[in-house]
Amino acid sequence: MADLVLFIGDKNLSSWSLRPWLLMKHAGIEFRERLIRLDRPETKAALADASPSLRVPCLLDDGLAIWDSLAICEYLAETFPDAKLWPEDRAARAVARSVSAEMHSSFAGLRTLWPMHFSREGMRHTTHGIEGDIARIAEIWENCRRDYGNGGEFLFGRFSIADAMFAPVVSRFVTYGPVALPERAARWRDAMWALPAMQEWGEGARAETR
Numbered sequence: 176m177a178d179l180v181l182f183i184g185d186k187n188l189s190s191w192s193l194r195p196w197l198l199m200k201h202a203g204i205e206f207r208e209r210l211i212r213l214d215r216p217e218t219k220a221a222l223a224d225a226s227p228s229l230r231v232p233c234l235l236d237d238g239l240a241i242w243d244s245l246a247i248c249e250y251l252a253e254t255f256p257d258a259k260l261w262p263e264d265r266a267a268r269a270v271a272r273s274v275s276a277e278m279h280s281s282f283a284g285l286r287t288l289w290p291m292h293f294s295r296e297g298m299r300h301t302t303h304g305i306e307g308d309i310a311r312i313a314e315i316w317e318n319c320r321r322d323y324g325n326g327g328e329f330l331f332g333r334f335s336i337a338d339a340m341f342a343p344v345v346s347r348f349v350t351y352g353p354v355a356l357p358e359r360a361a362r363w364r365d366a367m368w369a370l371p372a373m374q375e376w377g378e379g380a381r382a383e384t385r
């Protein structure tokens with residue numbers, strides 16, 4: 176029986192933390208949450224106690240530390256095979272891994288210009304310089320829904336790590352937007368935004384900023 180502790184940052188700000196948190200909540204994987212407030216005098220010391228990389232998220236499983244959002248998601252997929260956190264079909268799984276890795280390693284312009292502020296809807300901001308990032312993300316969402324989405328309302332049908340990886344972008348596209356999206360991509364964004372676990376994260380984000 177796993178004894179999992181997930182260290183995360185502020186729910187309003189920590190886009191990387193949202194991913195494994197959402198995955199675990201949605202999949203019904205039990206864990207204890209430890210939230211570290213970022214950008215405070217005590218932050219560095221708290222991170223040093225929590226994570227070898229001095230960054231969140233970090234998952235502790237009975238003394239074993241796993242840091243980095245994608246590595247945590249992979250660890251959870253291995254630890255809880257019955258949760259089927261990756262698509263079962265080999266080709267779909269390869270594409271899901273590709274888009275998850277692309278999300279993990281790309282879109283620096285979008286991250287910089289539109290940092291996540293989960294609780295603040297109605298932020299107006301220029302898209303100048305990030306049109307390419309937005310277009311590529313819209314293309315990924317649309318194509319995944321079109322080619323692999325038949326079995327459910329998520330990118331690969333049933334909820335997978337790929338959905339969790341793009342969850343912070345859903346937040347950005349709502350709060351800085353609305354960003355115009357093709358039909359399938361827009362429906363997926365709406366399904367993600369309405370997800371009970373996403374709503375619960377939003378409650379936490381709003382509580383931090385009240």
Ligand SMILES: N[C@@H](CCC(=O)N[C@@H](CS)C(=O)NCC(=O)O)C(=O)O
Pocket residue numbers: 184188189190191192213214218222229230231232242243244245
């Ligand atoms: N590539 C890492 C990035 C993690 C990251 O940059 N986390 C930020 C918070 S969102 C952090 O811990 N920053 C440390 C700080 O603010 O001092 C991942 O995927 O988990």
